[in-house]
Amino acid sequence: MDSQITTYEIVYLHIFTVINCSHCSRFDISNIRHITIQAAESGHGLSCAPPGVRAWRAPGSGRPRWADDAAARRPTMRPSVPGVPRWLPVVAVVLMAAVGPLFAQANVTGVVKGYVTDSFGNFVPGASVTLSSPALVSGSRELLTDAEGSFLFNGVPVGTYSLRTEVLGYPPYEIVEIQLNPAETRVFDIDLPEGLEETITVVAEKHLVDTLDTSLREVIDAAYVNRLPLFARRYQQILTLFPGVSNAEGFSLAQYHIDGSRTTQNGFRLDGATINDQVTGTFGLNVNQNAIERFELTTSGYMPEYGEQSGGIANIITKSGTNEFEFFYSGFYRDDSFSSSISGVDRVLANGDADRDSSNNHTSLPETQQWQEFAVGGPIIKDKLWFFSSFQYWQEDVGSLFNDSISEGERYHGQFKLTYQVSPNNTLVMNFATDPASFSNVITDARYDEGTNLDQTQGGWFAQFRDTHVFGPNMMLESQLFIHHQYLTARPSEDNLGDFTLTFGYGVPTRFSGTWFNDQDRSTDRIRLSEALTVQKGRHTLKAGLDYSYLDFTGVNRAENLLLDFSPMLQDDTGDPAAQFVFTYDYLTPESTDRTDSETALYIQDTWVLNEHVTLRGGVRMDHQSIIGDTNVAPRFGMAVDPGGKGVSKIFVNVGRYYDNVFTDFVDFQEADGTIGTYTYVVPSAGYYYYDVPFANWDYVVDGNIEAPYKDSWTLGYERELPGSLRLGVSTTHWEGKNQLRTFLVEDLSLLPSGVEDLDPLATAAVLFDSKGTADYQDFKVYFRKALRSRFEFLGSYTHSRVRGDASEDFGFTDRSDPAAGDFTRLTYDRPDVVNLSGTVFLPARFELTGIYRYLSGRLYSPLTVASGFIQIDPQEGKNSQRMASQQSLDLSLARLFRTGRTDIKAFLQVFNATNHLNVIEVETLQEAGPSFGEPVRVDPGRTLQVGLEVRF
Numbered sequence: 001m002d003s004q005i006t007t008y009e010i011v012y013l014h015i016f017t018v019i020n021c022s023h024c025s026r027f028d029i030s031n032i033r034h035i036t037i038q039a040a041e042s043g044h045g046l047s048c049a050p051p052g053v054r055a056w057r058a059p060g061s062g063r064p065r066w067a068d069d070a071a072a073r074r075p076t077m078r079p080s081v082p083g084v085p086r087w088l089p090v091v092a093v094v095l096m097a098a099v100g101p102l103f104a105q106a107n108v109t110g111v112v113k114g115y116v117t118d119s120f121g122n123f124v125p126g127a128s129v130t131l132s133s134p135a136l137v138s139g140s141r142e143l144l145t146d147a148e149g150s151f152l153f154n155g156v157p158v159g160t161y162s163l164r165t166e167v168l169g170y171p172p173y174e175i176v177e178i179q180l181n182p183a184e185t186r187v188f189d190i191d192l193p194e195g196l197e198e199t200i201t202v203v204a205e206k207h208l209v210d211t212l213d214t215s216l217r218e219v220i221d222a223a224y225v226n227r228l229p230l231f232a233r234r235y236q237q238i239l240t241l242f243p244g245v246s247n248a249e250g251f252s253l254a255q256y257h258i259d260g261s262r263t264t265q266n267g268f269r270l271d272g273a274t275i276n277d278q279v280t281g282t283f284g285l286n287v288n289q290n291a292i293e294r295f296e297l298t299t300s301g302y303m304p305e306y307g308e309q310s311g312g313i314a315n316i317i318t319k320s321g322t323n324e325f326e327f328f329y330s331g332f333y334r335d336d337s338f339s340s341s342i343s344g345v346d347r348v349l350a351n352g353d354a355d356r357d358s359s360n361n362h363t364s365l366p367e368t369q370q371w372q373e374f375a376v377g378g379p380i381i382k383d384k385l386w387f388f389s390s391f392q393y394w395q396e397d398v399g400s401l402f403n404d405s406i407s408e409g410e411r412y413h414g415q416f417k418l419t420y421q422v423s424p425n426n427t428l429v430m431n432f433a434t435d436p437a438s439f440s441n442v443i444t445d446a447r448y449d450e451g452t453n454l455d456q457t458q459g460g461w462f463a464q465f466r467d468t469h470v471f472g473p474n475m476m477l478e479s480q481l482f483i484h485h486q487y488l489t490a491r492p493s494e495d496n497l498g499d500f501t502l503t504f505g506y507g508v509p510t511r512f513s514g515t516w517f518n519d520q521d522r523s524t525d526r527i528r529l530s531e532a533l534t535v536q537k538g539r540h541t542l543k544a545g546l547d548y549s550y551l552d553f554t555g556v557n558r559a560e561n562l563l564l565d566f567s568p569m570l571q572d573d574t575g576d577p578a579a580q581f582v583f584t585y586d587y588l589t590p591e592s593t594d595r596t597d598s599e600t601a602l603y604i605q606d607t608w609v610l611n612e613h614v615t616l617r618g619g620v621r622m623d624h625q626s627i628i629g630d631t632n633v634a635p636r637f638g639m640a641v642d643p644g645g646k647g648v649s650k651i652f653v654n655v656g657r658y659y660d661n662v663f664t665d666f667v668d669f670q671e672a673d674g675t676i677g678t679y680t681y682v683v684p685s686a687g688y689y690y691y692d693v694p695f696a697n698w699d700y701v702v703d704g705n706i707e708a709p710y711k712d713s714w715t716l717g718y719e720r721e722l723p724g725s726l727r728l729g730v731s732t733t734h735w736e737g738k739n740q741l742r743t744f745l746v747e748d749l750s751l752l753p754s755g756v757e758d759l760d761p762l763a764t765a766a767v768l769f770d771s772k773g774t775a776d777y778q779d780f781k782v783y784f785r786k787a788l789r790s791r792f793e794f795l796g797s798y799t800h801s802r803v804r805g806d807a808s809e810d811f812g813f814t815d816r817s818d819p820a821a822g823d824f825t826r827l828t829y830d831r832p833d834v835v836n837l838s839g840t841v842f843l844p845a846r847f848e849l850t851g852i853y854r855y856l857s858g859r860l861y862s863p864l865t866v867a868s869g870f871i872q873i874d875p876q877e878g879k880n881s882q883r884m885a886s887q888q889s890l891d892l893s894l895a896r897l898f899r900t901g902r903t904d905i906k907a908f909l910q911v912f913n914a915t916n917h918l919n920v921i922e923v924e925t926l927q928e929a930g931p932s933f934g935e936p937v938r939v940d941p942g943r944t945l946q947v948g949l950e951v952r953f
Contacts, residue, residue, distance in 0.1 A: 108272045108317055109468065110180040113152040114188035116145050116165055123149030124192060127167040133159050134322035139383055141424060143473060152473040152536060157427075158182055158294045158317050163190075163204075171196040178204040181219040182296050182315055185212050187647075206787040208727040209719050211650045212607065212615045214638025215301035216715055216731055218242050218785070220795065222319065225292045227840050227850040229893035229910045229946075233289050233332065233371050233394070235316060241838045242297045243783040243797035244733070245312070246831045246856055250921045250940035251889045251913070255282065257829050259299050259733055260777030260803035261311030264810055265660050265709075269315040271431055273464050273482045274308060278526055278551055281663035281810070284486055285462055286413050286435040290328055290375050291390040293319045300715040300733050301638050301654030304603035304621035305532070305545060310658035310711045310737075318431070320419045321386030325378035328390075332371045332908070332948035339364035342942035344918040345401070351924055352937030353402045355446040355509045365941040366399030366406065380418075389416045396439075401939075403446030411437040412459075425470040434461040441493060449513040451494035460486035474537065478545075480530040487523045492516035499561050499584075505568035517562050522555040524664075541607040543619075549599040551627075553664050559587040570683065580682040584692070588673040595668070597627040599661065605636075612645040623659055623708070627667050630708045632659045648721040655714040662708055662771075666741055666810055670769045674699045674760065699763035703770035704755040711735040717781075725787040732780050740773030741810040744822075751816045768816070774824065775805030786839070794839025803830045808880075820862075820873040825880045831857045833886075846897040848906075851890065858884030863933070864926045874927060882934065887919040889940075895950075908948035916943040 112131055116124040125144075129151045132140035145151050161178040170192040180186055186207060193200070220241070230237045236254040239245045248255035248263050255263040264281030267274070277284030294317040298306070306313050341363035342348065349361050377388035396409035415433040422428050436459035443453050464482035471477065492515045500517035504510055532545035564583040571579045605619025617638040624631045636656030643649060677696035682689055717731030746752055747765045759766065779801035786794050807814060808827040815821050835855040842848055860880040862873045873879050891912045898905040913919070922938035 108182060108315075108466075109155045109157055110182065110184040110186065111152065111154055112156055112161065112163065112178065112180065112186050112188070113150070114190060116149045116151065116167070116190045116192065118170070119191065119193050121191075123147070124167055124170075125149055127151075127165055127192075130164045130166075131156065131161055132164070133161040134324065139323065146473075154473060154476045154534065154536070155427075155468040155470050155478070156180060157320070163188060165190050165192070167192065170194065172199040174199060174201045175204050176201060179207060179221070181294060182317055183213075184210060184219075206725050206789075208721045208725065208785065208787060209648055209650055211640055211642040211647050212609065214615065214617045214640045214652045214654045215298050215303070216243075216652075216654075216717060216733070217296060217298035217302075218783075218795070219294055219296045222293050224793070224795075224840070225295055226290060227848065227893065227895070228289075228838065229850060229852060229891045229912065230289060231891070231912050231944075233392075235287050235289060235292060235295070236283060238295050239297060239312075239314060240854055241795055241836055241852065242299070242312075243731075243781045243836065244299050244779060244799050244801070244834070245297075245836065246799075246829065246834050247854075247887070248829060249859070250919055251854065251887065252940050257803075257831075258297075258312030259779065260735070260775075260801060260827075260830075261309075262808075262810065264663060265309050265311035267306065267309035267311070267313040269313065270433070270462065271316070271318055271429075271464060272466065272480065273462070273484070274526070274528065275462065275484060276308070277486060277663075278524055279486075279522070279553060279664045279668075281661075281665070284484065285433060285460065286411070287316055287318065287433065288373060288375075288390045288392045288413050288415065290330065290373055290392075291318050291388075291415050293317045300713060301636075301652075301656070303605045303617060303638075304619040304634065304636055305543065305605060307547075307601050307603070307621050307623055307634070307659065308599075308661045310660045310709065310713075318415065318417060319375075319377065319388050319390075320417060320429075321377035321379065321388040323379050323382055323386075326376070326953070328373075328375035328950075328952050330371070330373045330948060330950040332910075332946055333369070334944060334946040335368040336362070336364050336366045338945035338947075339367075339941065340916055340943035342401075342918065342939060343916045344936070345939075345942070348401060348918075348936045348939050351932045351935040355403060357403070357446065360403045360446060362399070362401050365401060365944075366404070367941075368395065368397045370395045384421055386419045387417065388419075390414070398444070400444040403444065405441065405444035405446060405448075407439060407441050407444050409437065409439040411435065422467075426467065428467045429465070431464040431466070432462065435459045445512070447509050447512050449497075449511070451497055452500070452512055452514060452516060453493040454516045454518070455491050455493050456489065458486075458488040460484065474535060476534045478530075478532040478534070480528070482528055484526045484528075485524070488520075489522070490518055490520045492519060499563050501563040501565050503565040503568065506572055508568075514563075515560065517560045519558040519560070520555065523553075525552040526550070539609045542604070543606075544604040545602070547599070547601040551597040551599065551664070553593060553595050553597075553668070555593040557587075557589050557591045559589045559591075561586055574683050574685060576683055576685040578682070578684050580680055582680045583695075584678045584680070586676045586678070588676065591673055593668055595664075597625070597664070599626070600624045613642050615640045615642075617654075623661070625661055625708065627664065628662050628706045628708065630662075632708050632710065634659055634710070649719065651718050653714070653716045656712075658711050658713060660709040662706060662741070663810075666769070667706065669811075670700050670702050672700050674763070695764075697760065697762050697764045698767060699760040699765075700767050701752070701756045701759050701769070703753045703768055703772065706741075706769070706771045707739045709737065709739045709741060709771060709773075711737045725789040727785045727787075729783045730781065731783075732778070734778045735776065737773075737775035737777075737805070739771045740775055740805065740807060741771050742769070742773040742807040742814065743811050744768040744770075744814050744816045746816045748817050767813070773805060773807045775803065775827070777801065777803045791842035792839070794837065796837040796839070797835070799834040799836075800832060801830075801834070802832065803827050815872070818872040820875055820879045823879045825878070826860055828860045828880055830860055830880075833857045846899070848893075848895040848897070850893040850895070853888070853890050855888040856886060858886050858920065860884075861923060861925050866926075866928055871926070882925075884920045884923055884936075885918070887940070888915070888917050889919065890914040901953075903951065903953040906950040906952075908946075908950065910946040910948065912944045912946070913940070913942055918942075 116127045125147045127145040130140050130142045131153050163175040165173045231252050234254050239256045244259045246257050258266050268283045275285040296315040299312045345363045372393040375390040392413040394411040399406045413435045418430040420428045438457045440455045441453045462484045466480045469477045497515040500514040528549040530547045534543045562585045566581040570581040601623045603621040608616045621634045634657040638654035640650045640652040675698040678692045678694050680691050713735035715733040719729040721727050746768050781799045783797035805827050806822055806824045837853040840850040860883050862879050863877040864871050865874040893910045895906045895908050919940035920936040924932045924935050927933050
């Protein structure tokens with residue numbers, strides 16, 4: 001009789017992620033919700049059919065394939081990858097100590113300059129100009145105007161300043177409340193009137209349009225940041241305030257797409273230092289919300305001083321101490337008793353509850369979260385040495401809608417910063433940060449036996465030494481040395497429980513038992529040395545720099561076997577209680593990694609102010625990565641035109657090439673020892689006795705050489721200052737991406753490209769890596785910013801965009817045998833319409849109301865179907881052809897200020913997702929699921945309240 005597919009239970013088994021990602025922390029076995037069973041009436045054949053992965057058919061009769069190849073490869077120890085000698089960082093430190101002080105890159109400072117003239121427009125040479133601020137350790141910097149009446153303060157830390165001009169025969173002239181942001185140039189032309197004796201004081205105009213900047217960027221200050229209601233009080237969530245930024249999944253998570261880039265293509269800088277995780281490519285250090293002085297995001301057109309990522313660059317400037325002692329405390333708390341039932345939760349529970357036990361369901365997310373935060377700063381030696389320190393404790397106990405399991409977490413985020421004024425022109429800064437965290441019972445799934453779970457610790461520390469030496473108004477040397485250490489450990493919650501086993505039966509939930517199969521340690525170090533020289537010559541500002549990084553990655557993976565036990569199903573089919581049908585996956589561990597690599601970058605750039613109307617910026621950057629042996633050159637150019645020459649409007653354009661560094665995980669994964677699958681198939685009543693028969697031998701291979709991904713991008717925009725301290729802008733950005741990283745699952749080895757080498761002779765399938773992906777993006781943005789005036793400030797944007805490509809992720813594991821899987825289509829994170837709004841209203845009686853509103857078009861997904869026993873993309877529907885419901889969230893914070901003497905106390909009431917909108921993160925994608933197809937199985941939390949208290953003096 002012909003085989004006939006009978007769907008006993010509709011579910012997905014992401015089997016490939018489970019069996020091939022065991023050496024990293026990328027997998028999530030709890031995602032297994034259902035399994036599609038193929039029951040052949042002759043021979044009791046069964047087939048696990050994961051989406052995008054060909055099912056393996058058990059033999060009906062006769063000798064199984066590969067029965068004669070029972071010997072598996074023995075595990076091999078991975079050799080060290082040649083790289084930089086381990087003694088080199090020590091030598092670098094010694095040499096730097098010998099040559100002089102250290103500093104960070106210029107993107108933590110700005111420039112204040114201008115001219116002094118008399119009432120007739122004549123230049124006034126020899127005028128005394130003093131720049132003062134608590135942001136300056138010495139309190140002030142002073143110089144005299146030159147023969148043309150000009151002055152220039154270089155290397156000025158971000159902050160708020162006063163500028164005072166004094167000259168014999170004229171009244172003192174002071175400009176106050178000058179806001180200076182990273183990499184910003186503030187220009188002030190001072191006209192001294194005659195015949196007055198009293199000091200003239202004016203308030204600096206809000207610098208809403210930077211007519212010298214050719215990039216698309218936005219900056220918010222500490223006051224704005226501290227008022228924000230952030231769901232997890234994490235700096236990454238600030239990104240969603242800016243144009244072109246969308247969440248990767250839900251609003252509660254901390255991964256984002258910037259102008260259509262992957263989450264691994266965004267750059268994060270802390271006081272000018274790279275804090276990306278060299279292994280995963282994403283952010284690698286957590287910083288307290290209350291420690292941030294400025295938060296800057298550049299989405300396009302950044303100059304060659306920035307590299308390593310082709311997406312947006314987030315630059316975080318942390319606070320420094322001042323001559324005034326200050327203390328800060330805040331505490332925030334919430335639990336599930338503060339939460340409303342999720343709108344439409346019945347749909348979620350009906351489709352996403354894998355254990356099918358409604359008695360332990362919840363209508364709101366079970367959680368207990370609290371944040372205890374402290375900050376203290378002040379002088380150690382007044383006008384000479386300052387300190388600032390912050391600390392955050394975060395309790396993060398979060399459960400599941402579908403059961404009573406709770407994952408318990410604790411995070412500790414700390415920072416300490418010293419600022420030392422060596423001389424009026426030389427400032428030394430030492431910065432230390434750390435973010436250890438621990439989590440127990442990471443998996444919240446009732447189908448797991450007691451003790452069958454995972455515990456994890458992670459974190460690291462960061463030490464930075466930086467200094468600037470201002471040789472004069474026209475030259476500045478910047479240098480930096482930092483060390484960033486990260487670690488991760490994953491351990492079974494309990495040992496000695498036997499092999500980790502998934503047991504499947506008809507009409508019952510999948511059961512997870514045994515000792516968690518992944519046990520790993522990982523440690524990374526990045527040591528970077530940077531030098532940059534800035535020279536002002538006439539209308540040119542030239543900058544040249546060198547970055548050198550030493551990278552070290554060590555790790556060991558001790559993954560045990562994983563078993564898929566279909567014996568209960570076979571026993572039901574055959575009526576034989578002794579029947580056995582078990583798949584065993586051997587990861588050939590322990591696998592060890594011990595590699596060193598290096599990164600080198602050279603760049604030169606120029607800002608040329610042709611006249612009061614036109615500014616040109618251009619430069620070139622060269623990067624070398626030893627991990628792939630690639631050297632790349634990236635030219636960039638920008639132009640800004642101020643049509644009226646009054647600093648209130650600009651037309652800007654930028655064009656350039658932007659490379660991504662290839663992160664270590666992508667290369668290290670390729671060198672894994674592979675996976676061998678065997679099965680045991682025993683039916684005594686039918687005379688079948690097959691033990692430990694090899695059925696699959698997965699090898700990891702590369703198609704050609706891995707090359708650095710890059711984008712060729714251009715942006716055209718217009719900004720205009722309007723009445724009421726309002727800036728309005730429009731822009732369009734286009735880019736084409738090449739060499740995008742991809743991974744494929746290849747079960748039919750005839751589909752392997754001809755460039756593949758070193759395939760194991762015993763391999764029956766392969767995981768293929770390459771850098772031959774393509775993508776493109778285009779958008780139209782409208783954005784606006786209102787500076788604080790009339791008790792109101794806000795930042796908002798609307799972005800209409802399209803992002804397409806052949807792969808949405810670096811580790812997408814596309815099935816090469818699926819005809820539609822490699823199609824060039826809109827990517828899963830394509831969000832055609834994105835609205836990001838935030839702002840604060842200062843109400844009477846010292847009340848403050850701060851809000852964040854975000855709207856996103858839903859994510860795309862591919863409808864799947866069962867065809868000839870395999871799960872694949874429905875060819876009638878196509879890849880990424882369906883879109884989930886849109887997501888939106890309104891987050892509000894109402895604060896009341898109580899002031900007693902020098903002490904300010906604020907009480908907070910915050911609400912997240914105030915409208916209780918159902919924000920869908922994942923849906924059922926298998927069409928054979930019937931009415932469940934397209935229904936939500938994972939969602940963001942509903943309306944959630946939070947209370948807080950802040951004390952500051």
